[in-house]
Amino acid sequence: MAFQCQRDCYMQEFPTSVVSCSPGELKQEINGKKITVKGFNVKLQDTILFPEGGGQPDDHGLIGDVPVVRVTRQGTEAVHFVASALEPGQEVLLKVDWERRFDHMQQHSGQHLISALAESMFGYNTTSWEMGRQRSNVELDTPSLKPAQVEALEAAVNEKIRAHIPVTVQNLSLDDHDLEKVRSRGLPDDAVGPIRIIDIEGVDANMCCGTHVSNLSHLQVIKLLGSEKGKKNKTNLIFLVGDRVLKYAEKSFSVERSLVSLLKTGPDGHIDAVDKIQKTVKAVQKSNLILLRDMAILVAQNFKLNPEKGNFFTLHKKEGDNEFMSIIANEIATEETLVFLTVGEDKRPGLFLLAGPSQKVADLGPRVLEMLQGKGAGKNGRFQGKINSMARRAEVEALLLEHCKSEP
Template sequence: MAFQCQRDCYMKEFVTTVVSCCPAELKQEVNGKKETLKGFNVKLQDTVLFPEGGGQPDDHGLIGDVPVLRVTRQGPDALHFVSSPLDEGQEVHVKVDWERRFDHMQQHSGQHLITALADTFFGYKTTSWELGRQRSTIELDTPSVKPGQLQALEEAVNEKIRAHVPVTVQLLSIDDPAVEKVRSRGLPEDHAGPIRIIDIEGIDANMCCGTHVSNLSHLQVIKLLGTEKGKKNKTNLIFLAGNRVLKYAEKSYSTERSLVSLLKTGPDEHVEAVDKLQKSVKLLQKTNLTLLRDMAVLIAQNFKNDPQRGNFFSLHKKEGDNEFMNIIANEINTEETLVFLTVGEEKGPGLFVLAGPSGPVAEMGPRVLEILQGKGAGKNGRYQGKANSLARRGEVEALLQQHCKHRTSEEE
């Protein structure tokens, strides 16, 4: 049996009856975290909400005022996951999220058209496809697609759209000889009922359960964004169809206007302007690094020239890196002096170096690491690593000063 959404893909609302409602769970990912929702699987007499299948995501919508969070197929039935229970035998009004549905129709029919013409023109077979949230991808059985082929394919698919080619749905029995003549990647094991064929007149006949436009003109336009290297000598062709092209153009124009404001140049000069900026940044980074190195030497010399210097030196700077700290440690005679250096935000993450006589460094290094909540290691009189928080830097400094005073009194 075909669902109402498959018999009439343009129907947005439908009245039907609840057949069953059973407790169920839905596993989903929210903001990168996996969650399990408790709810109910509702089976309806018929539905305008498409269950996931054929590479097409499921529909969203409402049963009455209850949101449908997921629709899956189970044999001849569609299961609607909802958070609130519905009464068996209850008559309900089902409404589809039309913006989401029509977007899926455009992308899916667009995929059929691109797949058919890529095969006709170049013999490139489609091995899989993905309807993504922002862009869709067709996996072609070829190691590469030439730029000229990509351009020719885009021109051809848009020519068919302008030609107002009809798209029809046929329902055939599984033993119908016509079934053997259509494209197919096989039927699911739990398939039930007639075979559904999507026929783009004169272009393609393909076995498919998804929702489609009734005429290629409803696709509006298709844009082939380019290709990426796929797996096992295959190529991923990236495309947009219909309203996604309009949204992409709007977003691109908004970005272009922002760049005009920031770069103070016209769109045609953006690449050149960014290239100049990158070269300027690299030069500034190189100059800054040279200055940091010179500063490190001066800091160490000032300490060594101080007649009041003791056997402990501590310094924190917001700017710097491991090289900056190691230059200071190398310039100071760490055989006699314990050196504690940090760079980074005062109460945030950063880097640290503890250098000095090998005995005290080996003894105090793990304690410093613990207080700074960091990771690191040491050998040959130097202990260094990353600190998750420099908020307790003062505590480390006091601990090291106390250690130095204790060591000095023992020597006396």
Template sequence: MAFQCQRDCYMKEFVTCVVSCCPAELKQEVNGKKETLKGFNVKLQDTILFPEGGGQPDDHGLIGDIPVLRVTRQGPEALHFVVTPLEEGQEVHVKVDWERRFDHMQQHSGQHLITALADTMFGYKTTSWDLGRQRSTIELDTPCVKPTQLQELEEIINEKIRGHIPVTVQLLSIDDPAVEKVRSRGLPEDHAGPIRIIDIEGIDANMCCGTHVSNLSQLQVIKLLGTEKGKKNKTNLIFLAGNRVLKYAEKSYSTERSMVSLLKTGADEHVEAVDKLQKSVKLLQKFFQKEIMFFSSNRKEGDNEFMNIIANEINTEETLVFLTVGEEKGPGLFLLAGPSGAVTQMGPQVLELLQGKGAGKNGRFQGKANSMARRAEVEALLKEHCKHHTSQEE
């Protein structure tokens, strides 16, 4: 059978009944640690919450006011993991996390479009794909994709999106001759019910269990970020679709503004400014071979990525770098980078003074600060450490 979420990908709320509720466990990772959560697997008469499959992650949502933490498929059934039991036979109101769902729809339909055109235009077959939290990756069966091919592919992709091309769903019996004509990487062993075909009119027909947009125009835009070397002579194509492109542009602009404020140059001059900064630091290091240099900076705006960009451009093997983001005396973010011994020794003390939470490894210690009120004390402490280290070396 097809679930309601597959029959109507745009349905946000749904009323159904509880078929069963059995004790279960959910293994998950929280802050890098594996935990086992005790709860219940709930089967519903039908569901608008998509169970993971076809490379697409599961939906999140609510059954009544109870959060659904995971949805998995078991043969023709969907299992909804919750921490509160539900009574068998009771009528329930199900609501999907629409922002997450629509994001998955955009990325998945985007993958189908990219895969079909990469094959048609260049003969590059897709062997797998990954819908990541921030970006998605398609594994192409080719050792490389030329920059000119990437540009041409992106132009055609977005031309098709502007063409307002319909995307439809067909349900076919497994012995239907039409099944043989569609693209597929095979059915799962526990498949049950009709074959579901996602048809992008005039472009692609593909077996798929996932949720999709009903028209390519709803993808808005697709940006091919680039390629990376894959495994066994394959290439990973990295892309963003729809709202992710807008979020990426917003984040990039925020980082650019922070860089402008820090480097005191226009965006087009950032590479040159950082290059000069690197050369200046290297020059100073020649004169102070035995001394741990100290560099500190605070900006009101920025994020962890911004701080790591700055730290990456400084030789932290011989420079202790202390960066913070946030308002004076308010909460914020911090990064301590430098020689691993110094960072390991000073990181916990910085954490205590900033009343924060964080962790470190490989010469970096970063986290959240509840209060920046004692930032000056942290600077003084780190400067003293650098002087003490120098005197010991001499």
């Protein structure tokens, strides 16, 4: 079955009726967490909302005033997931999120054009493709693409766009001999006849269930951003089509303008300016490390020279690392002294080191680890690791100090 969205990809509103509505669930990822949302699965008499398939994401839109969160294909039917129930038999007006739809049309038709010319110009077949939220990529059956090839391909696809070449849809039966002349990229495994063909006149004829522009001029422009290594000796060609190119240019200019303000130099000088800053930062970091190591030695020596030093030493420093703590522990005679050190911001994860007599460290280490909500391990008089919270550091100090005082 062909949906109305496939018969007329440019239709933005469509009256239809509700066939069925049943409770359902949808798994979503929000802020990196997977959650299950309860709602309703709605089937309509027909739909202008494309169900995901052929490498193309689904459409968003409204059934009346109810937002459609997801559209999936089940055999020959489209299932719309919504938050509110709808009455079977109810007449409704469908509205498609046109900005999202037209973007998908541009990217999908652009992919067909790129794939067709990559094959005709270089003999590289498309093995898969992915439409991303910001950029898309075509996986080509070649280990690499030369910069000159990318440049030539970009020039060729944009020449076709300027030629105003029509893009038409044909529907062929499964036994039609013309199907033998058509490539099968994008055809779902469970498809039934008639088979939908996207024909870019004189360029490409390809089986596909997705939504497409009616003329290559509607693509506006294609920008090939470059290629990167793909899976199993293949190459991913990264591309933008139409409005995404305009948004990319706008964002790039905004970043460029910000860099001009920050670096106090024109765009042509940005690379040199950043290189100079990086070298300066590295030099400063190296100098700081040297100072930090010297400070660790001085801290330890100052403790050892204190006539009232006792058998417990503790220190917290925001700036520091494992080596800083190790130097202090090495300089202090930990066979006789218990040393507790932490580094890091007060409200952020940090590092800790507990050093001293082996048995004492072995007994106290796990307790310290638990109080600081950390992960770590110990041996030979050292217990160290990462900590999630400095909130109970004072409690740990009090515990260790009390333990040292109680010893004869």
